[in-house]
Amino acid sequence: MSTLSMASITLVFVLVFLIVLMCMADSHSIVETLPGFPGKLPFKLETGYVGVGEADEVQLFYYFVESERNPKMDPLLLWLTGGPGCSSFTGFVYENIGPLKFNYEDFDGNLPTFLLNPYSWTQVASIIFLDAPVGSGFSYARTSQGYNITDKISAAQTYQFLRKWLITHPQFQSNVLYVGGDSYSGIVVPIIVEEIYNGNKVGKEPYLKLNGYLLGNPVTDRRGDVNAEIEYAYRVSLISNELYASLKESCQGEYVVVDPANVQCVKDLAAFEDCIANIDVAHILEPNCHLISPKSNGIELPHQAIMDENQRNVLQLLSWSKSPPALWCRSYTYVLSYIWANDENVQNALHIRKGTIKNWVRCNKTMSAYTYNVISTVDYHRNFTEQTGYRSLIYNGDQDMSVSYVGTLQWIRTLNMTLESSWEPWFVEGQVAGYTMRFTKNKYRMTYATIKGGGHTAPEYKPKESFAMAYRWLAHYYL
Numbered sequence: 001m002s003t004l005s006m007a008s009i010t011l012v013f014v015l016v017f018l019i020v021l022m023c024m025a026d027s028h029s030i031v032e033t034l035p036g037f038p039g040k041l042p043f044k045l046e047t048g049y050v051g052v053g054e055a056d057e058v059q060l061f062y063y064f065v066e067s068e069r070n071p072k073m074d075p076l077l078l079w080l081t082g083g084p085g086c087s088s089f090t091g092f093v094y095e096n097i098g099p100l101k102f103n104y105e106d107f108d109g110n111l112p113t114f115l116l117n118p119y120s121w122t123q124v125a126s127i128i129f130l131d132a133p134v135g136s137g138f139s140y141a142r143t144s145q146g147y148n149i150t151d152k153i154s155a156a157q158t159y160q161f162l163r164k165w166l167i168t169h170p171q172f173q174s175n176v177l178y179v180g181g182d183s184y185s186g187i188v189v190p191i192i193v194e195e196i197y198n199g200n201k202v203g204k205e206p207y208l209k210l211n212g213y214l215l216g217n218p219v220t221d222r223r224g225d226v227n228a229e230i231e232y233a234y235r236v237s238l239i240s241n242e243l244y245a246s247l248k249e250s251c252q253g254e255y256v257v258v259d260p261a262n263v264q265c266v267k268d269l270a271a272f273e274d275c276i277a278n279i280d281v282a283h284i285l286e287p288n289c290h291l292i293s294p295k296s297n298g299i300e301l302p303h304q305a306i307m308d309e310n311q312r313n314v315l316q317l318l319s320w321s322k323s324p325p326a327l328w329c330r331s332y333t334y335v336l337s338y339i340w341a342n343d344e345n346v347q348n349a350l351h352i353r354k355g356t357i358k359n360w361v362r363c364n365k366t367m368s369a370y371t372y373n374v375i376s377t378v379d380y381h382r383n384f385t386e387q388t389g390y391r392s393l394i395y396n397g398d399q400d401m402s403v404s405y406v407g408t409l410q411w412i413r414t415l416n417m418t419l420e421s422s423w424e425p426w427f428v429e430g431q432v433a434g435y436t437m438r439f440t441k442n443k444y445r446m447t448y449a450t451i452k453g454g455g456h457t458a459p460e461y462k463p464k465e466s467f468a469m470a471y472r473w474l475a476h477y478y479l
Contacts, residue, residue, distance in 0.1 A: 028048025060157065079091050080179075197388060251268065347360075386442065391445045397456060438478070
């Protein structure tokens with residue numbers, strides 16, 4: 001064989017290899033039907049992977065739903081679920097942000113079925129539900145080193161994801177963009193927003209038409225969020241006047257890092273934990289379930305106390321699926337996602353790459369390689385008030401103690417913004433849906449809202465009210 005022929009063959013192999021790599025780095029498919037839903041989906045669903053990081057070793061999986069109203073004009077929203085390590089499928093199905101919800105009432109122990117969600121935010125926005133950071137949901141890394149990430153690396157990878165996704169979806173480059181999430185996303189989203197702002201400023205392509213961000217019950221100042229548990233518990237009558245007064249005096253407002261020699265403070269904190277030990281901190285009015293239930297960690301950082309399941313307990317509930325316990329607990333419904341997402345036909349329909357994950361879990365508790373290197377994102381918000389003209393929506397379900405409205409309002413007030421509208425009720429169908437305030441500084445605008453009766457993931461508990469809030473804010477209306 002001639003040298004020329006060998007060179008030609010080599011070139012062909014190289015080109016094929018590069019094409020395969022490109023396909024692996026960014027692949028997406030339209031999903032027209034899903035197991036558990038009868039007939040063709042009445043909305044446009046796309047799933048896929050985008051490669052990020054060094055040599056695209058991290059493969060981030062996403063679900064994308066086009067706006068059911070006007071995808072050419074409606075905003076584009078990137079949605080992240082907290083954890084870190086929780087799949088965005090949680091936002092898609094459980095938090096009522098996506099167009100489907102599980103049919104709990106008719107569940108018979110077999111493959112779960114779906115109902116259409118009348119309060120889906122996709123009625124007014126196109127939404128990318130992203131499994132991030134790597135290790136969440138169906139996202140994976142090709143090397144073990146790929147799982148060694150931090151808050152800042154995760155944010156940088158999400159920014160890279162957005163740029164790559166918009167390159168392959170140029171029809172959405174002119175749409176207004178928002179970045180949103182809840183719970184631990186309160187740490188990562190502000191870093192992503194800063195990445196986008198800085199990238200746009202230096203001319204990175206494509207330009208991202210970012211208009212702002214929205215965060216629900218956001219972990220923001222991890223020490224302050226936990227400190228606020230004491231005052232919140234007092235306000236909602238979970239602790240006595242006497243214990244609250246003693247805690248403030250003995251601990252001097254510091255309940256996270258406590259001097260063990262401060263005997264009275266230690267004693268008061270033990271009494272506090274006794275009072276809340278059997279309370280569901282994600283929603284203080286709902287049953288506290290010992291299986292798959294958020295647990296209070298007292299004075300530990302809140303991201304460890306919420307949004308996670310114990311795998312052994314999930315397996316136990318699976319065995320109960322045909323005759324569930326008599327006591328209803330919201331967390332019991334999470335078992336449906338394990339049955340559905342681990343079904344082979346489901347993964348084929350979603351175009352999941354075979355062999356990339358062992359078992360799908362709603363919230364990955366085994367992310368030992370993840371480093372929490374950002375304690376507070378308050379300074380990020382402060383910088384936005386000085387440098388940007390962004391809009392923000394910050395909201396709290398008012399029955400959440402793990403990241404309460406008390407702590408959220410405390411850090412908001414440190415931004416020294418002008419109060420444009422004081423605490424006032426907002427309404428849905430003539431009923432008080434919560435309370436709202438508006439702040440401004442320079443060209444920056446913040447809307448704050450509580451959702452009455454909402455828990456840690458507020459739309460999960462109050463879908464109608466949460467949809468009304470999102471619809472009005474995205475349309476630039478007052479709540």
